[in-house]
Amino acid sequence: MTGSKKIRVLLAQFPLETHTKGMITVAGMLRDAGMEVVLLGNALPAVIARAAVQEDVDVVGISSYCGGELVLGEKLLALAREEGIRQEVAFILGGIFPPDNAVGLMKLGFAATFPPSAKAEEIVAGIKKALAAKSAG
Amino acid sequence: MTEGKTTRQILQEKETSDNSVPLYNPAALKKIKEDFDGWLKETVSTADRENWTATPHNILGSELPRELIYSPLSNPGFDYLGRLAFSGQEPYTRGLHPNMYRGRTFTMRQLSGAGAPEYINQRLKMLLEHGATGINLALDVATVQMFDSDEPEALGQVGTVGVPIDFTDDMAVIFKEIPIDKISASIVTHYPRNTAIVFPMYLVMAERRGVPWEKLAGxxxxxxxxxxxxxxxxxxxxxxxxxxxQCDNIEFIRERVPRWNYVTLNGYNLREFGTSGITEMAVGLANGIATIEEMLRRGHDVDFVAARLAFFWSLGSDFFEEVARLRAVRRLWYRIMKHRFGAKNPRSMWMRCHVQTSGGSLTREEPMNNIVRSAYQALAAILGGCQSLHVDSYDEAYSVPSEEGSLVGLRTQQIIEAESQATQVVDPLGGSFYVEKLTNEIEEKILNELDEIEKRGGIVEVVADGWLHKKVAAYIEAQQKQLDEGQIKVVGRNYHRAADPKIPEIAVHHYDEATGQQMRDKLAALRQRRNKSQVIKTLEALKQACRGDGNVFAACVDCARADVTEGEMRRAFTDAMGTWSAPGYM
Structure with a gap:
């Protein structure tokens, strides 16, 4: 990531997610923070991984309210590996999930997770930190 | 719209006779005004005078300005009989029934939780054993979205947020040993297509148990x-x-399952998605009006259609606003049914409603505080005169309700009913200068927003062209800013937040991956054993109904009898009707 380039974020949800409030809210927050947001919406993990390649994004953000985040998160990261973007793209997830699943998601390789009450500044800082860690690593 | 007129215009034309009898006599009002002016000048501080009206900022609030105090001067033309009257009397402001909760307590209808059909059957029995008086069956996200458990999209989602239902047998497991001829069941099929697919499975389950459809309530x-x-x-x-x-479903259910409420106009999820309580109700009423217009066009009588129409509202934390909203929408629906549609049956004019406390108002931080929030919201629902209630669980911001969370919700209802004594007196806040004024203001604002929707071509049009999508997105963005900036105060989250908010040790529900495999195995066995030619035949008939004038619900009942799965029916709908690309939010 070069210093002057805007951070590009793909926002998506797993295919059957019914709630979109989180994704809309975060899209607004990230745009206000000067990031470019690609709003993919509901899609299969394979479609999300492919879109991340095509859109050449730095970050993939998943909004999840309905559960199943560990199963689907694992699938998404495996597909990202196949697409060759697992290392360079930061994967983050926000929404409603049991607290211990945040630990599970980090173990899977998510760079950050956010609860539903996360503030704009927390999400923006979390993304920047994750990207800094990527470029350092 | 009747001859192109909006509801507001029709009401203006029809509500002309002025038989109003003002409650306050002019001499008293004059004296009160003099006293008020003196009090304002001499007793009230300059600061209070200058900040006489305050605008509350609240999660999903309407930002209706409030005065410092209300009096007869707030509503000088107050017409008791015209605007309130007694409970069970037009315009039903004070309640639908003369004796309200003394006659019949509100239905305690807690959502059923999440997991496999066998587990949910146990959970339903647990809630009924603990005194729940109705069933509220939540479907898992795959079932809500009309996917079979074995479709690729359903990976990781089977048994989340509710129970999976793929075909009629699953319904039989869920309701095993539950007296469906005695207990009313709310089957939370949100969407028309979902209703057309899943509710027939309930009906066929009843048929197979030998319970006549006439006996089913819910x-x-x-x-x-x-x-x-x-x-x-x-x-x-x-x-x-x-x-x-939506209208096909109503037509079939109204004719064949007479005790069933065939449409519950859902303001709740729209508001929780992101609108004010005013928009929530304006949209619900606009959909109700459009539905009745369509049924009239199909040749039905207004009373045939309207008698079992119900609403579902979200109640948040602005206590008096929420009480006033229920009273306001009850009066407004009466006025619409009476004057716009000329309904004769009192039942058709009743705004019957189920209320759920506001999930969006609950916090992840210090979750026990949510018990307090939900209890106040539940009390507002009772003071507002709802028919049925679900109280959200304290662990809502973590996962679907745990068994304990669900039970606390039920206990909250029972404490209000048996201990608070709030149900002894009908409409206890009626006559409050403040609540009556707020009720009037809210009624007027709902009517204004309804008018705007109708002028834009009606409810179907404002959804199709994306106007409502954008209105919601704008509201969400504005709310988020107010939360971030602290204008909206949420205790424990952005107001009096603990220095280090710890994640509490609560037992939250975890998704059980075994459910997915169990459902997939069941489906594989079904696809082997069922009569394939019946499946093809009934699905073809469903597509025909979708393309032509046939009733799609009737075709789905035949599919359910042939053990067609949910996903198969969904694809028949999209094959025949085609898909739609939703307008953006931005």
Whole structure:
């Protein structure tokens, strides 16, 4: 990531997610923070991984309210590996999930997770930190 | 719209006779005004005078300005008989029934939780054993979205947020040993298509148990706003098609399952998605009006259609606003049914409603505080005169309710009913200068927003063209800013936040991956054993109904009898009707 380039974020949800409030809210927050947001919406993990390649994004953000985040998160990261973007793209997830699943998601390789009450500044800082860690690593 | 007129215009024309009898005599009002002016000048501080009206900022609030104090001067023309009257009397402001909760307590209808059909059967029995008086069956996200458990999209989602139902047998497991001829069941099929697919499975289950459909009581949601606006999805049919299915469902259910509430106009999920309580109700009423217009066009009598129409509202934390909203919408629905549609049966004029406390108002931080929030909201629902209630669980911001969370919700209702004594007196806040003024203001604002929707071409049109999507997105963005900036105060989250908010040790529900495999195995066995030619035949008939004038619900009942799965029916709908690309939010 070069210093002057805007951070590009793909926002998506797993295919059957019914709630979109989180994704809309975060899209607004990230745009206000000067990031470019690609709003993919509901899609299969394979479609999300492919879109991340095509859109050449730095970050993939998943909004999840309905559960199943560990199963689907694992699938998404495996597909990202196949697409060759697992290392360079930061994967983050926000929404409603049991607290211990945040630990599970980090173990899977998510760079950050956010609860539903996360503030704009927390999400923006979390993304920047994750990207800094990527470029350092 | 009747001859192109909006509801507001029709009401203005029809509500002309002025038999109003003002409650306050002019001499008293004059004296009160003099006293008020003196009090304002001499007793009230300059600061209070300058800040006489304050605008509350609240999660999902309406930002209706409030005065420092209310008096007869707030509502000088107050007409008791015209605007309030007694409970069970037109215009039903004070309640639908003369004795309200003394006659029949509100139905305690807690959502059923999440997991496999066998587990949910146990959970339903647990809630009934603990005194729940109705069933509220939540479907898992795959079932809500009309996917079979073995479709690729359903990976990781089977048994989340509710129970999976793929075909009629699953319904039989869920309701095993539950007296469906005695207990009313709300089957939370949000969407018209979902209702057309899943509710027939309930009916066929009853048929197989030998319970006549005439004995079944309960409700479905069947609301196209949910399908086309509130729902995130990877695939939609058009609002016009959804609305048609909504009306097909009503037609069939009204004729064949007479005690069933065939439409529950769902303001709740729309508001929780992101609108004020005013928009929530304006949209619900606009959908109700459009539905009745369509049924009249199909040749039905207004009373045939309206008598079992119900609403579902979200109640948040602005206590008096919420009480006033229920009173306001009850009066307004009466006025619409009476004057716009000329309903004769009192039941058709009743705004019957189920209330759920506001999930969006609950916090992840210090979750026990949520018990307090939900209890106040539940009390507002009772003081507002709801018919049925679900109280959200304290662990809502973590996962679907745990068994304990669900039980605390039920206990909250029972404490209000048996200990608070709030149910002894009908409409206890009626006559409050403040509540009556707020009720009037809210009624007027709902009517204004309804007018705007109608002027834009009606409810189907404002969903189809994306106007409502954008209105919701703008509201969400504004709310978020107010939360971030601290204008909206939420205790424990952004106000009096603990220095280091610890994640509490509460037992939250975890998704059980075994459910998915169990459901997939069941489906594999079904696909082997069922009569394939019947499956093909009934699915073809469903597509025909979708393309032509046949009733799609009737065709789905035949599918359910042939053990057609949910996903197969969904694809028949999209094959025949085509898909719709939803308008953006931005």
């Amino acid at each position: 409700s479905v949601q069947n609301d196209f706003i949910m399908e086309n606006l509130v729902r995130g999805a990877c695939e939609y049919i058009s609002p016009k098609d959804s609305f048609r299915i």
